[in-house]
Amino acid sequence: MKFSCVASALLAGLAAAAPTPTENGPLDERTIEKRAAITDACTVGYCTLNGGTKGGAGGTTTTVSTLAQFTAAVQAPGPAVILVSGQLTGAVKVNVTSNKSIIGKAGSSLTGIGLTVLGQSNVIIRNLKSSKVLAQYGDVVTIQKSTNVWVDSCDFSADLDHNKDYYDGLVDIVHASDWVTVSNTKFHDHWKGSLVGHSSDNGAEDIGHLHVTFSGNWFDNINSRTPMYRFGSGHVFNSYFSNMLETVVDTRDSAQMLIESSVWEKCPKKAIFTNDSNVGPGYAVTRDLDLGGSQNTAPVGTLTSVPYSYKLLGSANTKASVVANAGQKLSF
Numbered sequence: 001m002k003f004s005c006v007a008s009a010l011l012a013g014l015a016a017a018a019p020t021p022t023e024n025g026p027l028d029e030r031t032i033e034k035r036a037a038i039t040d041a042c043t044v045g046y047c048t049l050n051g052g053t054k055g056g057a058g059g060t061t062t063t064v065s066t067l068a069q070f071t072a073a074v075q076a077p078g079p080a081v082i083l084v085s086g087q088l089t090g091a092v093k094v095n096v097t098s099n100k101s102i103i104g105k106a107g108s109s110l111t112g113i114g115l116t117v118l119g120q121s122n123v124i125i126r127n128l129k130s131s132k133v134l135a136q137y138g139d140v141v142t143i144q145k146s147t148n149v150w151v152d153s154c155d156f157s158a159d160l161d162h163n164k165d166y167y168d169g170l171v172d173i174v175h176a177s178d179w180v181t182v183s184n185t186k187f188h189d190h191w192k193g194s195l196v197g198h199s200s201d202n203g204a205e206d207i208g209h210l211h212v213t214f215s216g217n218w219f220d221n222i223n224s225r226t227p228m229y230r231f232g233s234g235h236v237f238n239s240y241f242s243n244m245l246e247t248v249v250d251t252r253d254s255a256q257m258l259i260e261s262s263v264w265e266k267c268p269k270k271a272i273f274t275n276d277s278n279v280g281p282g283y284a285v286t287r288d289l290d291l292g293g294s295q296n297t298a299p300v301g302t303l304t305s306v307p308y309s310y311k312l313l314g315s316a317n318t319k320a321s322v323v324a325n326a327g328q329k330l331s332f
Helices: 005-017 031-035 067-075 315-325
Strands: 060-064 080-084 087-095 100-104 109-118 121-126 129-131 141-144 147-152 155-157 169-174 178-183 186-196 211-215 218-224 228-230 233-237 240-242 249-252 256-265 270-273 283-290
Touching: 060 067, 067 080, 067 087, 067 109, 155 169, 240 315, 249 256, 249 283, 256 315, 270 283, 283 315
Parallel strands: 060 080, 080 100, 087 109, 100 121, 109 129, 109 141, 121 147, 129 155, 141 169, 147 178, 155 186, 169 186, 178 211, 186 218, 186 228, 211 233, 218 240, 228 249, 233 256, 240 256, 249 270, 256 283
Antiparallel strands: none
């Protein structure tokens, strides 16, 4: 659908109503763990908007330790908090329904099990370690035609031993999904990291949507797409990129990005770039970046503020904080 004047006015109103106070300074590394609870709501980024993202808070709480139990719990109607215990292995795509919190307990993991949030809303995926999802079962996490999703404190990976299409993405956010935050997550050892907007030909559906925040994430030893944005509005801050292989942040197809307080180390030349298409380039506004010798060649955009409050670490503090906090490091 075309980006209407009404949608434009709504976004402008949001920005005007919610200024973005920020402050620099190191985070207490204990803060996230001390605040972790299975009923936590999203507190950072775009998933705080549009009514917020509370997941399954207020519903039943279930602990699962087999793939069959897990599948039944995440597909059941109604709000629920699902605690994952132990190591679950399979070769399958599992659809997640609305009003769910999927929480990995310490030491738990999924292997070969793709999670798809399709046409749903109000979903939290937190403290989950998941790896090696074959391409035929989708991404590690696919968010499609869905709103208000929070992915937090996860560890997502595969390997680079196979060709780039053996696995698909780690977290892909597509088909007009909106109000999504990915935070405090470690992405590593993979070909294709995270895609926001799947095709240059999908502007009619995507324009005016794909508001996605990436905060406090660690991307390590990944070939590309960390992330790649098409059409959407992207906020990347307090993030650390290390040992990247081909490209890092890719903004294209009229995407508007705001990138702040982040660090690149042992990365290729293309730290931030645009890949022009028949739609046109993508754009980026950047502040307080340590590119580590890599380059930003993206044209300057117009996304200079976002309609929520957030705290900047400052690039001098980002690496230490992200390494300490990104990944499956919560206790409940």
